[in-house]
Amino acid sequence: MVMCQLQIFTGRVMFMFVLLGWYFVEPVSSQDGAGSIVGEVLDGMTGVPLVGAIVTLDDDEVGISTDENGHFFLEQQRTGAISVRVDHDGYITRVEPVSINKNTVSFVHFYMSSMDLLLDELKVVTQREREKEGPGLGDIRPTEAESSLTVMKLMAARIPSLTVLGGTYSAAGTPEIRIRGQGSMTVSNTPAIYLDGVRINSQVLMETFAGDVERIRVLKGPSAVSMYPDAVNGVILVDTKRR
Structure with a gap:
């Protein structure tokens, strides 16, 4: 448990440094009118970073994977409202709306729910219906x-x-x-x-x-x-x- 909490804390600290680096050191976008998205994907129950989650925008078929800290970075994105989708084996797919502004970085966090948790909830609902x-x-x-x-x-x-x-x-x-x-x-x-x-x-x-x-x-x-x-x-x- 202590090691898990230390891993989460370390990952959060690294994430903050990465964000600061992108925001203050790198130009947000070299394309006029574009913006960027920075995010992280975590287990909703434990807070542990999810490695290898697939992140896609709108209906794009090709996405990127989160790194060893559950982070991802998408640059040169058009401004306006966009949907960010995250898929990971064993977890329920999440889709979140993100607003991208010109020459800015938009931050987003995904807290993923385990498929096992959903199945447990369905079992409880089924049992309640049977009791009714x-x-x-x-x-x-x-x-x-x-x-x-x-x-x-x-x-x-x-x-x-x-x-x-x-x-x-x-x-x-x-x-x-x-x-x-x-x-x-x-x-x-x-x-x-x-x-x-x-x-x-x-x-x-x-x-x-x-x-x-x-x-x-x-x-x-x-x-x-x-x-x-x-x-x-x-x-x-x-x-x-x-x-």
């Missing part, structure tokens, strides 16, 4: 081998928490679906069923084949009710491939 949906009792993505089964038969086989009462698995009868542990013995405890966002009855599940379905989810709990007010006894969500 409530406890999941089943999440099915039908296989090719199951494509000839009806959705009703597939759920009965793949979701242990579901119970099918009465009727058959063909269109000859209309069975009732129960989610174990939900509802009561005195009132209806049939879950709400939605096909592509439209409320349906269980008969439709006997007429829909798994080969036409992308995903089947069974949810329950207060969070499910907050999204589907009629899901007091749980909800079955069927998404077809044509959705």
Whole structure:
């Protein structure tokens, strides 16, 4: 940790000396009306200079690389607003607007975010979305081998928490679906069923084949009710491939 902090401090000191040298010793630009850009690229979490980052202007295909201290220098640039882009393996691309004035040096700092950090944030967001949906009792993505089964038969086989009462698995009868542990013995405890966002009855599940379905989810709990007010006894969500 001490060595890392010393490296950062040393790099910053060197960067300041380089800037002073460019600003006071070198003419900013020999081209009339042009300006220059001086910058550094750092890890946004640790502050460590990033070596070999590719710096490009606007839509230029060819860029320059940062040096061992994460610095770069672009001279003879036209005045006005310009976009500076920085790419580095393992980091999220950054684009910053820079204003270049005649015969001046514009300074810019890039603090890069690690791609691993972004993936961690996405995992957190995904987990929160799952928590909003409530406890999941089943999440099915039908296989090719199951494509000839009806959705009703597939759920009965793949979701242990579901119970099918009465009727058959063909269109000859209309069975009732129960989610174990939900509802009561005195009132209806049939879950709400939605096909592509439209409320349906269980008969439709006997007429829909798994080969036409992308995903089947069974949810329950207060969070499910907050999204589907009629899901007091749980909800079955069927998404077809044509959705």
